[in-house]
Amino acid sequence: MSDELERSDAEIDDLLGGRGGPTADPTLLWLASAARPAPPPALLARIDAQVAAAAADRREARRADRPGLFLAVVAGALAFAFVFQGVGNIVAGEWIAENLGEPHGPHAYFEGALALIAAAVCAAAAAVRRSWSTVSVLTCSPLAVSLGLGGFGEIGVFAAGVALHLSEGALGLLLVLAWWLDRRDTLRGRHEERA
Amino acid sequence: MRFEDVYREHVASVWRYVRLRVPSDSDAEDVTSVVFEKALTSWPSYDAGRGSVAGWLVGIARHAVADWWRKHGRELPAEHPGGRTEQTAEDDPEGDALRRLGADDVRRRLGVLTAREREAVALRFGSELNSSEMAVVLGVSPSAARMLVHRALGRLREVMDDE
Structure with missing residues (x-):
């Protein structure tokens, strides 16, 4: 069978x-x-x-989740600034400490650099997807503004640090502005579509 | 793997399977369309590690056919008194409807088979699944799947000889 x-x-x-x-x-x-x-x-x-x-x-859906150019550029620039500072802490930590007139702590510099690179990834997310931009703003803008305020303390001490931190602070504020404008335009577009 | 390619490769086998399970071609078109609508929605969650695309699509098609019978089984015209064959409509409403209302010979003859045999024939000849793939879909061993097809063919031979 x-x-x-x-x-x-x-x-x-x-x-x-x-x-x-x-x-x-x-x-x-x-x-x-x-x-x-x-x-x-x-x-x-x-x-x-x-x-x-x-x-x-x-x-x-993909097009709707693409952030506006202004938001993408600001988020990308802030991510670059964070990465620049993080990598700078690793490769030129001693030089930075010397210019600031403080003792160099390689361990703290290295771990701080890792945290900055993680923050850079978070900022870059806003340049990729609009739906991620709120989280980027909530995490990166306070950090960037804090670094910017810290930069004032370096005026007259370390010019490169001042330039970097003030840039980060300005980009942190610009990220909030870009996020708000992008959100306003998106909501307006939706209202118009419905109407 | 893009859904568009999957659809083009499998649309004929899904359509043929569904066609053998519902009375008319227009019903089969509606059900096949529903199958691909559901497949399209579920495509992002399809896991190739859990089985072939053909088996996955047949699984969706079986549910869609069952849904179709649940919705439309009672709307089909009732059998005339005295017109019943060896199986009753209560035992196998799908077979009963196919025997009476099947749009062509193949569906009317499949209506004579038991529900399991009809399913086996639809999977083997409509979907062109092999015995092992059929066994997975039916939840039986490959030899049991072969046996179902063998018995179905025997009954179909008898029916065709009687005609």
């Missing part, structure tokens, strides 16, 4: 694979033909339209 089942199964495989000969079982031949008509063109057109509409929806 098992052999018979195997044989019958192999015969079906051959037939469905287009290898069945004219000696094949007539019931199998009939079933293989009657059960496998071509799908009607109307059905294909209907599903094509569904797939195309879904693809258009996905494109629209």
